[in-house]
Amino acid sequence: MSIVTRRLSAFSTAIILLAATGDSAVAQKKYDIGATDDEIKIGNIMPYSGPASAYGVIGKTEAAYFNKINAEGGINGRKIRFISYDDAYSPPKTVEQARRLVERDEVLLIFDPLGTASNSAIQKYMNEKKVPQLFVATGATKWNDPKQFPWTMGWQPSYQSEGRIYAKYILKERPTGKIGILYQNDDYGKDYVKGIRDGLGAKAASMIVGEESYETTTPTIDSHVVALKSEGVDIFISITTPKFAAQSIKKVAELGWKPLFILNSVGTSTGTVMRPAGFENAQNIISAAYNKDPTDPQWKDDAGIKNFDAFLTKYFPEGNREDLFLMTGYNVAQTMVHVLKQCGDDLTRANIMKKAASIKSLQLEGLLPGVTINTSAIDFAPIKQFQLRKFKGERWELFGDIISSEVGE
Missing domain, CATH: 3.40.50.2300 (Response regulator)
Structure with missing residues (x-):
């Protein structure tokens, strides 16, 4: 075999290996329903009406934060599509909206649905469907039960x-x-x-x-x-x-x-x-x-509060800075973004729960100093600290x- 022939053969082999590597990289991308190369579809249920409508601003803040993330290029190149429905703080309506999100809208997960009775009404359904019911907006202790309900996780302290x-x-x-x-x-x-x-x-x-x-x-x-x-x-x-x-x-x-x-x-x-x-x-x-209060003068020079204010000015100017629920929405949305970034190109529901259950000492901009988020496969209670x-x-x-x-x- 001539030198030229050997070089051509080696070159061809290199091209084949490169192509195989490329195919492997593509193959490593894993998606469940609700995720693609371009989009991550997230569902949400909030009481925009009814006796707990004051909490509705949490969902509005989350929508604005995801708009910010999308404007900055999304998560690993994917834009978040946030679909949020009103349940009026009524558990039967929550069930209806959860089914709509999972079965019609085909979301990847339901994020931060609000209310203890509301989440109780859909917990069994979400776990049977193996769809993450992630960072629920309620401090009931039942959300920290990974053995019985591995697809449900809380966020705030119990x-x-x-x-x-x-x-x-x-x-x-x-x-x-x-x-x-x-x-x-x-x-x-x-x-x-x-x-x-x-x-x-x-x-x-x-x-x-x-x-x-x-x-x-x-x-x-x-x-x-x-x-x-x-x-x-x-x-x-x-x-x-x-x-x-x-x-x-x-x-x-x-x-x-x-x-x-x-x-x-x-x-x-x-x-x-x-x-x-x-x-x-x-x-x-x-x-x-456990959250910082933006109206507290001790945070006037705090970098996290400055970022929060800049976010409000650009993406949620109608938001009331005095309303502490805005900070709650901001913090929990940042937690969700952290988890999705950790997932990389494996946007399966199982991997989302795996990453959500392996957060170590996450300090968010809007949490009080010393309050950190920690989870494990046997502990689904992310926040355990307060200050009076x-x-x-x-x-x-x-x-x-x-x-x-x-x-x-």
């Missing part, structure tokens, strides 16, 4: 863990107080109550002197607040969504009642709860936080250290 933190605070500040609890009559409300009782331990029986529950269809919770005051309560815990949180603040003030007032974190937005209730009525209310805060003037003020909400800490 309601029980937040309840335990309030109990610790009460035992330190008012160990002989009389506690009255107002709560929503569903898994969301009952989870908080369990956390408070667990945190109080043996003292729960003597300290909790009144419990009042309300339905989401109730027009007003005023009579429940009056009932708790009549029990001689001096520690009032309001486990309420925004509409009812504002009502509880107004009624306590109207009664001239001055209890130690604790308000759950999901009902503390300055823009949609505290301002409508009246800043003068909200003074010294205690709550817990008190409402002073026209804003929340943080105090104390970052507290781990994990049992035994």
